[in-house]
Amino acid sequence: MKARSPALQVLLGVAPILLTLVAATAILLVAGANPLAAFGQIISGAFESPRKLADVAMAMVPLLLCAAGMLVTFAAGLWNIGVEGQVVAGALATTWVALRLNAPAAVLLPLTVLAGMAGGALWGLLIGLIRTKGKVNEIFAGLGLNYVSMALTNYLIFGPWKPPDGATMSGTDPFPRAAWMPVIGTSRASLPAILLAVAGIVVIWWLLRDSQWGLRLKAVGQNENAAYRLGIRTSREIVLAFMVCGMLAGLAGSLQTTAVYRRLIPSISGGYGYMAQLVVLLSGLRAQAVPLVVLFFAAIQVGSPRLELRMYLDSSLGGVLQAGTVLFFLLVRGLRQRLSKE
Amino acid sequence: MAPTLLVQTISSVVAASTPLVFAGLGETLTEKAGVTNLSLDGTILLSAMTAFAVAYLSGSLLLGILAAMLVGALIALLVAWGSIALKQNQVAIGFVLTLLCADLSSFLGRPFVRIPGPSVPHLPIPGLVAIPVVGPILFNHNLLVYLSFALAIGVWLWIGHTRQGLVLRSVGERPESAYARGVNVHRTRYLYTLLGGALVGLAGATYSLSVKLGWSHRHTAGEGWIALAIVIFGGWSPWRVVLGAYFFGALKSLGSLMQPAFPDVPTQVFQAAPFALMIVVLVLASGDLKERLLALMHPRMRRLLSGMVRAGPPAALGKPFEPD
Numbered sequence: 272m273k274a275r276s277p278a279l280q281v282l283l284g285v286a287p288i289l290l291t292l293v294a295a296t297a298i299l300l301v302a303g304a305n306p307l308a309a310f311g312q313i314i315s316g317a318f319e320s321p322r323k324l325a326d327v328a329m330a331m332v333p334l335l336l337c338a339a340g341m342l343v344t345f346a347a348g349l350w351n352i353g354v355e356g357q358v359v360a361g362a363l364a365t366t367w368v369a370l371r372l373n374a375p376a377a378v379l380l381p382l383t384v385l386a387g388m389a390g391g392a393l394w395g396l397l398i399g400l401i402r403t404k405g406k407v408n409e410i411f412a413g414l415g416l417n418y419v420s421m422a423l424t425n426y427l428i429f430g431p432w433k434p435p436d437g438a439t440m441s442g443t444d445p446f447p448r449a450a451w452m453p454v455i456g457t458s459r460a461s462l463p464a465i466l467l468a469v470a471g472i473v474v475i476w477w478l479l480r481d482s483q484w485g486l487r488l489k490a491v492g493q494n495e496n497a498a499y500r501l502g503i504r505t506s507r508e509i510v511l512a513f514m515v516c517g518m519l520a521g522l523a524g525s526l527q528t529t530a531v532y533r534r535l536i537p538s539i540s541g542g543y544g545y546m547a548q549l550v551v552l553l554s555g556l557r558a559q560a561v562p563l564v565v566l567f568f569a570a571i572q573v574g575s576p577r578l579e580l581r582m583y584l585d586s587s588l589g590g591v592l593q594a595g596t597v598l599f600f601l602l603v604r605g606l607r608q609r610l611s612k613e
Numbered sequence: 614m615a616p617t618l619l620v621q622t623i624s625s626v627v628a629a630s631t632p633l634v635f636a637g638l639g640e641t642l643t644e645k646a647g648v649t650n651l652s653l654d655g656t657i658l659l660s661a662m663t664a665f666a667v668a669y670l671s672g673s674l675l676l677g678i679l680a681a682m683l684v685g686a687l688i689a690l691l692v693a694w695g696s697i698a699l700k701q702n703q704v705a706i707g708f709v710l711t712l713l714c715a716d717l718s719s720f721l722g723r724p725f726v727r728i729p730g731p732s733v734p735h736l737p738i739p740g741l742v743a744i745p746v747v748g749p750i751l752f753n754h755n756l757l758v759y760l761s762f763a764l765a766i767g768v769w770l771w772i773g774h775t776r777q778g779l780v781l782r783s784v785g786e787r788p789e790s791a792y793a794r795g796v797n798v799h800r801t802r803y804l805y806t807l808l809g810g811a812l813v814g815l816a817g818a819t820y821s822l823s824v825k826l827g828w829s830h831r832h833t834a835g836e837g838w839i840a841l842a843i844v845i846f847g848g849w850s851p852w853r854v855v856l857g858a859y860f861f862g863a864l865k866s867l868g869s870l871m872q873p874a875f876p877d878v879p880t881q882v883f884q885a886a887p888f889a890l891m892i893v894v895l896v897l898a899s900g901d902l903k904e905r906l907l908a909l910m911h912p913r914m915r916r917l918l919s920g921m922v923r924a925g926p927p928a929a930l931g932k933p934f935e936p937d
Binding site: 352408412414415416418419421422423425429552584593597598608609 | 651691694695698699700701702704705706708709710712713715716717719720721723835838841842845879881882884885888889891892895896899
C-alpha cells in the first residue's frame with residue numbers, strides 16, 4: 272500500500288460532497304430549475320441573517336442530541352431506527368407536564384426536561400424489550416413504533432389535548448409562559464437548549480471513550496455472543512443502550528416543544544430522528560466528527576424551505592442532498608478501501 | 614345480500630394486496646440469495662412516482678411499468694454494488710437509499726401531485742369470471758393482478774423445484790460450498806438482487822397505476838416496511854410470503870371498512886394498526902412465544918405445525934462472501 276499525497280486525501284475527503292452536487296445538479300436540470308440559483312437559495316436561506324443563524328443553531332439542537340444517543344446504540348451494534356418515536360415520546364411527556372401542571376417556570380421547566388427524558392427512555396425501553404424478549408430485529412420494532420408514536424400524537428392533538436375552539440393541524444394550544452424555554456433577546460435561539468445539546472454530545476463522547484460502560488457496550492457491539500460468554504449481561508446492556516438513547520432523543524423532543532414551537536404539533540419530531548441516523552453514518556460513528564456534520568445538515572434543513580418560497584421547488588431537495596452525501600460517502604469509502612488493497 | 618358483499622370485499626382485498634405480493638416475492642428472491650435490500654420503502658415510492666409520471670407523459674402504461682421496474686433494479690444495483698463489491702454495510706446503504714428515494718420522489722413528483730392520469734384497465738377473464746364465488750374473487754381484476762398470481766406460482770416453483778432454485782438457496786445458505794461447486798456466488802447475488810428490485814419497482818407501479826391511483830406526497834409511505842416484515846413473517850417461503858401479503862391487505866381493508874362502524878374509535882388507531890400488528894406478528898414469528906405455544910400442543914400436532922411455522926433466515930443473509 273502506497274502512501275498517498277495530501278492533495279489526494281483532501282480530494283477523497285470532499286468527493287462525497289462534490290459527487291452529491293453533481294448528482295443534485297442533474298436532478299435540478301431534470302426538474303427544469305437553475306441549479307446554481309437553487310444552491311444559492313439554500314445557502315442564503317441558512318446564513319443570510321442573524322435570525323437565520325439562530326434557526327440553524329436551533330436545528331442543531333435535536334440533531335446533536337439524537338446523534339449523541341445513536342452513538343450509544345451504534346456502539347452496541349444496534350440500528351435504532353426508532354429514534355424518531357423516542358423524540359415524539361419525549362415531546363408527548365413534556366406536553367403532558369406543560370399543559371397539566373401549574374407551576375412557576377423555575378419548577379416547571381426542569382420538570383418538562385425530566386419528563387421528556389423519561390418519556391424517551393420509556394419508548395427506548397419498549398424497543399429494547401421487543402428486541403431482547405421478543406427477539407424481533409430492532410429495525411422493525413423501532414420503525415413500527417415510529418408509526419404508532421405519530422398516530423398517538425395525532426390522537427392526542429385531535430382528542431384529549433384539543434384546544435377549546437377546535438382541533439387543527441397547527442397543534443395544541445400554546446403552552447403557558449412558564450413552560451417556555453428562555454430565548455436570547457428577541458431571537459429564536461434558546462441558550463439552555465443549546466447548552467443541553469452540547470452537554471449531551473460531550474458527555475456521550477467522554478463516556479464512550481473512557482468509561483467501563485462504554486467498553487462493555489463496544490464489546491456487545493463487536494460480538495454479542497462473545498461478550499455474553501465474558502460475563503457481560505448483554506440483554507441488560509442492550510436495553511440500557513436503547514434507554515440512554517431514548518433519554519437524549521426524548522430531550523430533543525422536549526426542547527422542540529418548549530424551546531421551538533411552544534406547543535405540540537403533529538409532526539413534532541420533524542424527521543430529525545431519521546436525519547440523525549444519516550449524521551452518525553456520515554461522521555463514521557465518531558463523536559468528534561458529529562458537530563461539523565450536524566452543522567452541515569442543519570444549514571440544509573433551514574435553507575431548503577427557501578426553494579418553495581422563491582423557486583416553487585419542493586424543499587425535499589434538502590433531504591436529497593443530505594442522504595445523497597451519505598450515500599456517496601459510503602460508496603467512496605468502499606472504493607478507497609478497494610483501491611488501497613490492490 | 615351479505616354473501617355478495619363478502620365476495621366483493623375479498624375480491625377488493627386480492628386487488629389491494631397485489632403490490633405487497635410483488636414486493637414480498639421480490640425481496641424473498643433477494644434475501645434467498647443472501648442479500649437484504651432494506652430500501653423497499655423508498656424504492657416503492659420512487660418507482661410509483663416514476664410509473665405514473667412516465668405513463669402520464671408518454672401515454673403508455675407499459676412504458677410506465679417498465680420504467681418503474683428499471684428504477685427498482687437500479688436502486689437494487691446500488692445496494693448490491695455497495696455491499697458486494699465495496700463491502701459497505703448492507704443495512705446502512707439500504708437505509709440511506711430509503712430516505713434518499715423518498716425525498717427524491719417528493720422532489721421530482723411535485724408536478725404530478727393529484728392530477729388525473731392513466732390506470733391499468735379492468736379486464737375480467739371471460740368464462741372464468743362466471744364461476745360462482747371463485748370467479749369474482751380471482752378473475753375479475755386487471756392484468757397486473759393476474760400477473761401476481763402467475764408470479765407467486767412461478768417463484769414458488771423456481772425456488773423449490775428447479776436446479777436454478779437450488780443454486781439460489783445454496784448461495785444464501787452456504788456460499789462457500791456453492792463456490793466450491795463452481796457457482797459464481799457474486800454474480801448470482803447481483804442477479805437476484807436486481808431481479809428482486811425490479812419486482813419491488815413493479816409493486817410501486819401497481820400502486821400508482823392500479824391500487825392507489827396517481828401520485829401524492831409520500832404516496833405509499835410505510836408499505837415497503839410492511840413488505841420487509843412480511844418476508845420475515847413468511848419465513849422466507851414464497852407461499853407463506855404471499856399469504857402474509859394478503860393477510861396485511863385484508864387487515865387494511867378491514868380497517869377502512871370498520872372505521873365508519875366505530876365512529877368513537879379515533880381514525881389514528883386504524884392508521885397505526887398495521888404497524889402495531891407488524892410488531893406483534895414478528896414477535897410471534899421470531900420469538901420464544903411460538904416455541905412455548907408449540908410445546909403446549911399434542912406431539913403429532915406439533916410436528917405437523919412446526920414444519921409450517923418454523924423457518925429461519927438464509928444462513929448467510931447479510932454476510933459478505935470472500936472467495937479465496
